[in-house]
Amino acid sequence: MFDASPLTQARPLSPRDGDVAHLPALNGPVATFSAGSEIYAQGDRAGTLYQVAFGVVRVYRLLADGRRQICAFHMVGDVFGFEAGIARHVFADAVTTTGLRTIRPSSDADLSRELYRLAMQSLGHAHDHLLTVGRNDAAGRVAAFLLEMADRQGTHGEQTGRAQINLPMSRTDIADYLGLTIETVSRVLTRLKEARILRLTSSRELQVLRWDALEDLTA
Amino acid sequence: MFDASPLTQARPLSPRDGDVAHLPALNGPVATFSAGSEIYAQGDRAGTLYQVAFGVVRVYRLLADGRRQICAFHMVGDVFGFEAGIARHVFADAVTTTGLRTIRPSSDADLSRELYRLAMQSLGHAHDHLLTVGRNDAAGRVAAFLLEMADRQGTHGEQTGRAQINLPMSRTDIADYLGLTIETVSRVLTRLKEARILRLTSSRELQVLRWDALEDLTA
DNA sequence: CGGTGCGTTGAATCCGGTCAACAGTTGTGG
DNA sequence: CCACAACTGTTGACCGGATTCAACGCACCG
Incomplete structure (x- = not known):
């Protein structure tokens, strides 16, 4: 459809760019959160940072009527919990059973240099995500999401067999991440299946047959 | 056309305490950029931060086919230019004639503590903006945009006469900020006028007649 | 078994995009 | 000064994609 010019690389910058941060907290104790349990809520006192030891975390904002916008999913190695002020202005909870190490910003x-870099990665991700939500249709958003997940699992571009992606989160989570409805997400996935771009091995696991086709969709 | 008012931004939703930063750069020289001129481009070497002395800056990402997503507008006092890595991954240019002071992060x-706080404000704004783009219809997005502009100009909630908002940017800029088309932005504005929520004094200036109605639209 | 949560599929609706024409403003040059 | 072009913004008609509403399949679990 479109050829990606080298200048305008729409590819999200992978959090693995600087790979897993070597932070002192890596040696600290791990607190376990069961699936669905709250890590912190909007309005809570901020200050603590977290690093994911295992599992998946969703960070989101809520509207009064229940509409939800997931800002990011955080996986192994990711650091989250950055806030501008004294209070949280987003929610965070565990998608699956999740282990977290806490980081208390020291002097x-x-x-702090490393944390600054990680915080800026969050900002970069937010910008990327804004682009996909603001300027892609449903198929493009789902494709971008799948490519991001593949990046995180290190399976991006792998040949058949290794091209497995598993989705730790529900369709509702995906929809709320992409600004779509669950029905639309489901429909796009079946359309991608019918187009022989994906193979849906189960509702939470799929195989990518044609990476290039996926990338074209994100335009 | 753009008066540098004292800028007492009292944010209602996100607690944006401590407005204009008292940074050493405030005494530095001001570089002037004419309307439309580039400040930096994607791929440029990162490192320099900027503080807006006067004027307006847009920060955006581009897609290969020209689609654009504006991440943020920066006005008097704002600091921008934060990046995760060594290279810019967004573009920045002047919307109107703009004066900038440069900040070179020192030790x-x-x-750096202050800069960290400002960077986290950018992250908070990105999350807010993601919510409006991802979970609001056209009217809600335009309403959110107008409320944000009013906040920045310190006219939010003011009674008739002081309820003037001026828009330094074109309809195209607004559309690319909100993930809409210029036609839709224009239509929403005329609908808000017909509903006696706004009064359009000129294409770049308007009056808010009913703030509550605007806030309801953002849900 | 029936209940519940999650995902898929279908049909109808509607909002926003696309295409197109037109209006208002600014700027340029004869 | 006027004529014209170029740009920006508005409005209309039509269309298509995403939402909405609804039914159904399926796995899990009491």
């Missing part, structure tokens, strides 16, 4: 120069 | 602890 250590090297540490 | 000063207090400065």
Whole structure:
């Protein structure tokens, strides 16, 4: 459809760019959260940062009528919990059973430098995500989502067999991440299946048959 | 056309405490950019931060086919230019004639602490903006945009006469900020006029007659 | 078994996009 | 000064994609 010019790379910058942060917290104790349990809520006192040891976390904002916008999914190694002020202005809870290490920002120069870099990665991701939500149709958003998940699982571009992606989150979560409805997400996935771009091995697991086709969809 | 008012931005939703930053750069020289001129481009080497002395800046991402998503408008006092890595992954250029002071991040602890806070404000704004783009219809997005502009100009909630909002940017800019088309933006504005919620004094200036109605639209 | 949560599929509706024409403003040059 | 072009913004008609509403399949679990 469109050829991606080298300048305008729409590809999300993978959080693995600087790979998993080597933070002091990596040695700390791991707190376990069961699927669906709250990590923090809007209005809570901010300050603590978290690093995902295992599992998946969703960070989101809510509207009064229940509409939800998921800002990001956080997976192994990711650090989240950055806030501008004294209070949380987003919610965070565990998608699956999740282990977290807490980080208390110290005055250590090297540490805060590293945390700054990680926070800027969050900002970069937010910008990327804004682009996909604001300027892609339903198919493009789902494609972008799948490519992001593949990146995170290190299976992006792998040949058949290794091209497995598993989705730890529900259709509702995906829809709320992409600004769509669950029905639309479902329909796009079946259309991608019918177009031989994906193979849906189960509702939470799929195979990518044609990466290039997926990338074309994100335009 | 753009008066540099004292800018007492009292944010109702997100607690954006401590407005204009008191940064050392405030005393530095101001570089002037004419309307439309580029400040930096995607791929440029990152590192420099900027503070707006006067005027308006748009920060955006581009797709290969020209589609654009504006991430943020920056006005007097705002600091922008934060990046995760060594290279820019967004574009920035002047909407109107704009003056900028440059900030080179030093090792000063207090400065970096302040810059960290400002960077986190950018992250918070990105999350807010993602919510409006992802979970609001056209009217809700335009309403959210107008409320944001009013906040920035310190006219939010003011009675008739002071309820003037001026829009330094074109309809195209607004559309690319909200993930809409210029036609839709225009239609929403005329509908808001017909509903006696706004009064359009000119294409770049309007009056808010009913703030509550605007806020209801954002749901 | 029936209940519940999750996902898929279908049909009808509607909102926003697309295409097109037109109006208002600014700027340029004869 | 006027004529014209170029740009920006508005409005209309039509269309299509995403939502809405609804039914159904399926796995899991009491």
